[in-house]
Amino acid sequence: MIVNFHVFVSFLSLSFLLNVSHAASKGVSALVLDCGSTNVAKDSDGRAWEPDAKYLLPGKKSITANAEIQDPSLSSQVPYMTARIFQSEASYQFPLQNSTSRTLLRLHFYPSSYPNLDISKSYFSVVAGGVTLLNNFSASLAAEALSQAYFIKEYHLAPSESPILEVTFRPSDTQPQAFAFINGIEVISSPNLFDQDPVLVGSAGWGSDDFESATTVPIGTTSMEAMFRLNVGGQYIPPTKDSDGLLRSWYDDSLYIYGAGRGVALTANTTVNYKGLPSYMAPLDVYESYRSMGAFVDVNKNSNLTWIFQVDPNFMYLIRFHWCDSEMTKPNQRVFDIFINNKTATSEVDIYAWMHSMSTPTVRDYVVQVSNKSGDPQLWVTLHPSDKTKAEFSDVLLNGLEIFKLSDNAKSNLAGPNPTISDMMKSYQEALLAPKSYESSVKSHSFTVLITGAAGGAAAFGVAAAVFLVAYKRKKRVHGVDTGSSWLPISWNSNSTTAKTSTSGRSVGGTAISSDAACNCRYFTLPEIKNATKNFDESNVIGVGGFGKVYKGVIDGETKVAIKRSNPSSEQGVNEFQTEIEMLSRLRHRHLVSLIGFCEDNGEMILVYDYMGHGTLREHLYKGNKITLSWKQRLEICIGAARGLHYLHTGAKYTIIHRDVKTTNILLDEKWVAKVSDFGLSKTGPNMNKGHVSTVVKGSFGYLDPEYFRRQQLTEKSDVYSFGVVLFEVLGGRPALNPNLPKEQVSLADWAQRCAKNMTIEEIIDPQLKGKITQNCLKKFVDTAEKCLSDHGIERPSMGDVLWNLEFALQLQEYPDGGGRNTATATGSVDLDSVEEGIDHHSLIAKHRSTLSLGEDNDNTDDVFSQIVNPMGR
Structure with a gap:
């Protein structure tokens, strides 16, 4: 499993909140144990945790230990700084208030350093009520793979005939010196959350009336592991606000949404009450917020809303949908279909027709089997407007979503495989411990991978790995992207700082280029480069950048290429050279420039790219421009560049921050397709737990994020700011900085914001565009660009949001009467x-x-919008 550390940042601030609710005050029986402690202790939220010793079966040996290190991510010492250690099998016995109902069991793990123990040797199993929850489990590996200090597992155990719940910890027999440990345990008597058997996906027929006659899966005696719990369209709901004291956390769903089509997140403007639905199903906040596709039929009918989740293979999963339609006033206004893993879960969902009233919450459950045939087990949940009933509006709706893993056919196992740290993460850790230096015949430099220190955090529940892995997998499947295994970010080769050899057998010189990078691009000799450029003839120069001159060249007799040659006096040198190779050799995206190869020979550092026939975007914007671009062309170019940047931020394995977004780094090929280029200043890293990388400020004046400049803390929102300048540059047809203009107009960013605030944006529009931009398109475009330039990064949109807004602006330009x-x-x-x-x-x-x-009979699908009905068909 591979973890997306950018996604992890979103959860870090939520760590430990899983423990902050006071279940007893809500009338729910809860047993809360601080394992290894000797006294009642309160966590940082005032919740009391009692010692665990009296619940241990007598005669079984165990020891207590205090963690030697308190990770900074721990918001409370309780229950994580004490542990119960088992070097042989031992069991707890917990009294159950109501054995006829399910028991909610949470296990807290902090695989830290304990006296005289090697935490890496801790492998163990956990069995509760006869169900294997964990098998040969390594909390150390799980935390390492997640880059978390601690995490929580949550299980919903089936009712039992016994009034006692026995939980057994068993060190592995196959691992030498293995031991088990636990830091905290919660045992909560759960209400009847699963009172109906769920529908088996693919058996519900073709109408909502078939729901009750569909094939169902009996789950009365099935135990479950909670994997995901989302407040769709709403914000994070902490356990303090969960209903009936169940201590659940409900997370923002946006991390799991596939592609740029995020729809609209809204809040009900009517009062929502449970109206017969048990209040413990979900807090009212879940039913008061929702996500829909918006009010644009032309967009919606060719789109869908899709969420993707990474799961364990060879299990069945229960998917629970929470709905509450606070908009529709009669049947057949909003009707949609549900697909799970490209199979029909149910068709023609009409919430109002189901409930016969507005603002009435309801829950529906479905079950799907996930196999390991693809080698990449995932759950795709897709909602698509139905056209069969000719509903009044083309839209979908979802308020909440939960996913539970069901115990296997033997009704006795929930254990999945250990998450494993990726080779990439290993390489980064090695780079942190021993930063590598490399030499070239031009200069000697030292390169250090700059990433922030590892920190922990609690996952929501279940397999914590899945919480973070899903976002990586979702983002990995960006439309048009090569989904091969040779993706960036960089996998540094820690075993060599000297010469490498490419697949062709040629020496790559003194620069330490990883073997993966060398395999993914071509090595050129200096004579080959000279031959391609006619010995660097000045007539072949097509540009000059911070790295050096760019030459047009021809290789292999007919292939046009762009050849970037390092200038020894340039501020950019070997660091940028290696960064560019390591990144672009493994990035494959329609809107990123492709690196063909490189040359590091006789003191030269040279990069060879695909030739971009129309040069840079800037060449076509200013006075003396080669070709006047229409407004539609400019919008499409901006959309292409936004797609490339969105992929860098979310589609690669780790967040990649370009750090030098500007119109000269947006290239245009022969078909005017925009491609982001020049990655010499880019930063990437698996450890974004602080939400930023502290680094020396680099970039281009006029495009530089002021927050980054002030704080020297780089985030992906720095790219968003720079792209906002690009958007106004495209609209105004002028440079980001022009000292020849009046003082208030020198900085395009400042002037554009002033004009937008004063509602005088017409002053900034390129004269060649005046009268050619529809009012709605202009408003959406300017609003988007203005938000990109917000002074604080947290107030700026993501590149995904920018992309969606630009696609929407293009629709408004092409169909001015469409909305x-x-x-x-x-x-x-x-x-x-x-x-x-x-x-x-x-x-x-x-x-x-x-x-x-725009016309119900229009079958032409606009490829600007990447969402399609069949996501698996991609």
Whole structure:
């Protein structure tokens, strides 16, 4: 398993919150144990944890230990700084208040350093109530793979005839000096969360009326492991706000959404009550927030909302959908289909028709089998508007989503494999411990991988690895991206700082290029480069950058290439040279420039790229530009560049921050496809637990993120700021900095923000574009660019949001009557902000949805929008 550390950042701030609710105050029986402690202790939220000794079966040996290191990520010492150690099999016995109901069991692990113990040798199994929860489990490996200091597992155990729950810890027989340990245990009497057998996916027929007649899977005696719990369209809900004291955390769903089509996240404008649904199913906050696709029929009918989750293979999974439609007032207004792993779960879902009233919560469960045939077990949950009933609106709806792993056919096993640290993470750790230096015949430099220190955090529940791995897997499948195994980020070769040999057998010189990078690109000799450029003839120079001159060349007789030659006096040198090779040799994306190969010979550092026939974006924007770009062309170029940057931020294995986004680094091929280039200043790292990389400020003036400049803390939002400048550069057809202009106009970013604030944006528009941009498109474009330039990174949109907004702006340009501020109807006009941001969205829905269609009979699919009905078909 491979972990996306950028995604981990989003969970770090939530660590330990799983323990902050007071179950006893809500009337739920809860046993909360600080294992290894001798006294009642309170955590940082005032919750009391009692010692565990009296629940141990007598005669079984165990020892207590205190952790030698308190990781900075621990927000409380209790229960993690004490541990119960088992060097032979031992068991707890916990009294159950109600053995006829399920028992919620949480296990807390902090695989730290304990006196006279090697935590890496801790392999053990855990059996609870006869169900194997963990088998040959290594908490150390799990934490290492997750880059977490601690984590939590959550299980829902089937009812038992016994009033006692026995939990057994058994050190592995196959590992020498193995031992088991536990830091904290919670035992909670659970209400009847699973009162109906779920529907087997693919058996529900083709209508909502078939739901009750579909094949169901009996789960009364099945135990479960909680894997994911999402408040769809809403914010994180901590355990303090969970219903009925069940201490559940409900997480933001946006990390799991596939692609840029995120729809709109909204809050109900009507009062939501349970109306017969048991309150313990979910807190009201879940039913008061939701995600839909918005009010644009032309977009929705060719799109869907898809979430992707990484799971363990060879298990069945229960997927629970939470719905509460607070918009629709009659049947057949919003009807949609549900697909799970490309199989129909149910068709023609009409929440109002099901419930016969507005704002009435409901829950539906489905089960799907996940095999290991693909080698990459995943759950894809897709909602797509149904066209069979000719519903009034083309839209979908979801409020909450939970995923549980079911015990296997023998009803006795929930254990999955240990998560394993990737080779990439190993290489980074080696680089941290022993940063490598390398030499070239030009200069001697020392290169250190700059990443922040590892820190921990608690996963929500279940296999904590899956919580983070899913986002990596979801992002990995960006449309049009090579899904091979040779993706970046860099896997440094820690065993060599001297010459390498490429697959062709040629020496790569003194620079330490990893073997993976060498295998993924071609090594050129200096005579080959000279021959391609006619000995670096000045007539072949097509550009000059921070690294050096760029020459047009021809290799292999007919292949046009761009050859970038290092200037020895340039501030960019061997570090940038190696970064570019390591990154681009393994990045494959339609909107990233492709690296063909490199040359490091006789003191030269040379990079060879695909030739971009139309040069840089900047060449086509300013006075004396080669070709005047239409507004639609400019929008499509911006969308392409945004896709490339979005992939860097979320699609590669770790977050990649470009750090030098500008119009000269956006290249255009013969078909005007935009490609992001120049990765010499880029930063990447698996450890983004602080949300940033502290680094020396680099970039280009006029595009430089002011927050990055002030704090010297680099985040992906720094790229968003720079891209905001690019957007205004595209709109205004002028440089980011122009000292010849009046003082208030020198900085494009400052001037554009001032114009936007004063509603005088017309002053900034390129004269060649005036009168050619629709009002709605201009508003959406300017709003997007303005938000990118927010002073604080946290207020800026993600590149995924920027991409979606630009795609939407293009639709508004091509179909000016399809929606927006000037779309007249019998009852008023549509406000773009209402549609996209949820402002007055509810009153808009009933009045204007049907007027926004571009024609129901239009079968032409606009490929700007990447979402399609069949996600697995990609």
